Amino acid sequence: MSSLLCKSFLFMQRKSPCPISHSTTVNTTRARLRGVVFDMDGTLTVPVIDFAAMYKAVLGNDEYRRIKAENPSGIDILHHIERWSPDKQRKAYGIIRDFERQGLDRLRIMPGAVELCEFLDSKKIRRGLITRNVKEAVDLFHLRSGIMFSPALSREFRPCKPDPAPLLHICSTWEFQPNEVMMVGDSLKDDVTCGKLAGAFTCLLDEKGRYSLADFNNVDVEPDFKVSSLSEVHSLLEANFDLMP
Known part of the structure; x- marks a missing residue:
């Protein structure tokens, strides 16, 4: 087993570093955060697929x-x-x-996505993307948003989320430890599970309040943070992490 995978496995055995919280929560000890990895459909783009x-x-x-x-x-x-x-x-x-x-x-950029990426760029925080959609959709998103994510992994990269492999691949590419990275997505089953299994911090985007505590009982993981919009992620990161490139 690689050293990166070993460290991520050890990290995932520890209890979640902080409870589900909103962006107003402030922690007395701040972990280092060097990269943020996003889901695409329903996170960086407005959900349109039925x-x-x-x-x-x-x-x-x-x-x-x-x-x-x-x-x-x-x-x-x-x-x-x-x-x-x-x-x-x-x-x-x-x-x-x-x-x-x-x-x-019908692809549309999620409100707050551009501003959040500009904030991450200002802090020199790396940005990556993992989606179960195809590369064609990722290319169109890059074109319409004018923002590039690297690495940007589509479902052609196997195995797909919720397997932690794509997130561990990004961490390895960046030469970051998983506990220096946050996974942001709108799926408890795919995005949060992927992040937790990799040993990363996780943030669940729940725009419409469709997740409740009962939903967390149906899976073995729960997010470290829960927000209702991408605009909340900015203050969440500043309040809870040392943002270091």
């Missing part, structure tokens, strides 16, 4: 209801269809790509 409709189109109504009942924290459609035959997989990925292409036509 995931329930996409899952139903891929799985069928009856199978969708069955799997949803067995997975209250959310369906991992990419992991699910990996078990299918090659022909069935191709059809499933075709349906998913159709939904994603429709989403590209």
Whole structure:
């Protein structure tokens, strides 16, 4: 096991460094933060894909209801269809790509994203991106936002979130330890789990208040921070971390 992976494994065994909090919380001891890694859909971009409709189109109504009942924290459609035959997989990925292409036509940058990135740049904090969407969507996001994230990993990088591999890859590329990085995303199942398994700090973006304490009971992790908008992340970082390049 690599030293980076070993250190991240040891870090993930420790209790979360601070409870779920809002950006007004101030901690007496500040951890060093050198990089922030973002999810894309629903975090850096306004959510436009009807995931329930996409899952139903891929799985069928009856199978969708069955799997949803067995997975209250959310369906991992990419992991699910990996078990299918090659022909069935191709059809499933075709349906998913159709939904994603429709989403590209309506792509909009999340309010506060540009300002947050400018703040990170002013502090010389690195910015990365991990998405389960395709590279085409990442390229379009870079073009429309005028902001570049590096590394920017799409689902062509395997394994996908919630596996910690993409986040550990970014930490290795930056030559940072995972506990010097924060993962920000709108999915408890994918983004927060990925961050926690890697040993990073985590921030859950919950714009519409769809997550409650009951949701945290359905998974083995909970975020270190929870915000309702990207604009809150700015003050959260300043209040809780030593921001050091």
